[in-house]
Amino acid sequence: MVTRCGTNNMTGFIITYFNVRGRCAAMRMLLADQGQTWKEVVVSMDEWSSGPLKSTCVFGQLPKFEDGDLVLYQSNAILRHLGRKFSLYGKDHRDAAIIDMLCDGVEDMRMKYVTLIYTNYENGKANFIKELPSWLRCFEKVLEKNGKGSEFIHGNQISFVDYSLFDVLLNLRLLDPSCLKEFPLLSGYVERMQSRPGLKSHLESKEFLQRPVNGNGKQ
Numbered sequence: 052m053v054t055r056c057g058t059n060n061m062t063g064f065i066i067t068y069f070n071v072r073g074r075c076a077a078m079r080m081l082l083a084d085q086g087q088t089w090k091e092v093v094v095s096m097d098e099w100s101s102g103p104l105k106s107t108c109v110f111g112q113l114p115k116f117e118d119g120d121l122v123l124y125q126s127n128a129i130l131r132h133l134g135r136k137f138s139l140y141g142k143d144h145r146d147a148a149i150i151d152m153l154c155d156g157v158e159d160m161r162m163k164y165v166t167l168i169y170t171n172y173e174n175g176k177a178n179f180i181k182e183l184p185s186w187l188r189c190f191e192k193v194l195e196k197n198g199k200g201s202e203f204i205h206g207n208q209i210s211f212v213d214y215s216l217f218d219v220l221l222n223l224r225l226l227d228p229s230c231l232k233e234f235p236l237l238s239g240y241v242e243r244m245q246s247r248p249g250l251k252s253h254l255e256s257k258e259f260l261q262r263p264v265n266g267n268g269k270q
């Protein structure tokens with residue numbers, strides 16, 4: 052188990068996960084963009100398979116996220132917690148409901164991607180790329196309805212789901228570099244997100260660049 056410490060970690064955030072971007076990429080982006088530091092506990096597959104950690108995890112899976120004495124599992128629950136903590140959940144209950152809906156939509160797209168990567172990469176990639184525009188078009192339309200796509204995925208302030216959507220879009224663009232070309236609003240959205248100073252320096256950091264995208268080397 053490797054522990055990497057950020058400096059000035061006054062908040063006590065600890066991410067325990069495998070050495071991949073995977074399900075922690077969005078929460079890391081959120082923390083970096085919000086000016087937070089955190090500690091990383093990196094678990095190897097050998098340790099995971101032979102050690103006691105799995106049995107202590109509520110659903111037998113990582114990531115595990117600690118915020119002081121609060122211990123959370125499930126990446127989207129962690130994002131929601133950070134959304135509430137850093138006011139990244141819209142301005143009222145109506146916004147929060149829509150942000151939750153979008154989060155579930157991003158999760159559906161993420162699961163399609165994860166299923167391809169881990170279960171059917173060689174045989175499924177061509178068909179996946181063929182179907183990709185129909186999913187991306189849904190988010191293009193959401194952007195169009197929100198200030199003609201000039202801002203965030205919902206409202207005029209960033210929310211936790213923006214980090215998750217941005218992360219999935221980066222992964223999809225790695226898989227199919229031209230996938231955003233027919234979607235000007237999504238392309239502009241990705242440009243704006245990656246230009247945010249906190250995100251830009253995170254995306255340029257060696258911690259981000261050296262961490263594999265997925266656990267099986269496929270991307």
Ligand code: GTB
Pocket residue numbers: 069070071073074096105111112113114124125126127265266267
């Ligand atoms: N719904 C959960 C969430 O959103 O947090 C899903 C969590 C999940 O799928 N966790 C996977 C896990 O703990 C890791 S993410 N798997 C171990 C187990 O179930 O025993 C996917 C993943 C797969 C492989 C690697 N790897 O080889 O390094 C890394 C990450």
